[in-house]
Amino acid sequence: MFEEIESAALQLSRGDRARLTERLLASLDEDPAIEQAWEAEIARRVRAYRTGEMKTYSFEEVDAIVEGMLGSAEGES
Structure with a gap:
């Protein structure tokens, strides 16, 4: 499952990957x-x-x- 999510994330544009990264990092700090x-x-x-x-x-x-x-x-x- 991780590999599928990673593969889909890598297909995103640079801006979308940056937004996704921000959200993922923020979720660690809750x-x-x-x-x-x-x-x-x-x-x-x-x-x-x-x-x-x-x-x-x-x-x-x-x-x-x-x-x-x-x-x-x-x-x-």
Whole structure:
């Protein structure tokens, strides 16, 4: 049975295989305690964002930080 499913999955387009992979991986992580913890963390972050407790960065700031990090990493090699 596994071989039949595998063969059918390999016939899917690249995008469909990616979606199938995501769903299969997600099915391995179904733990109510973990889901509950993530929901609480998401709620905490949204609350922090809305109240201004969380520092936010513009795209330009993040882009400059990443460019700086990449530039530093290239200089190390």
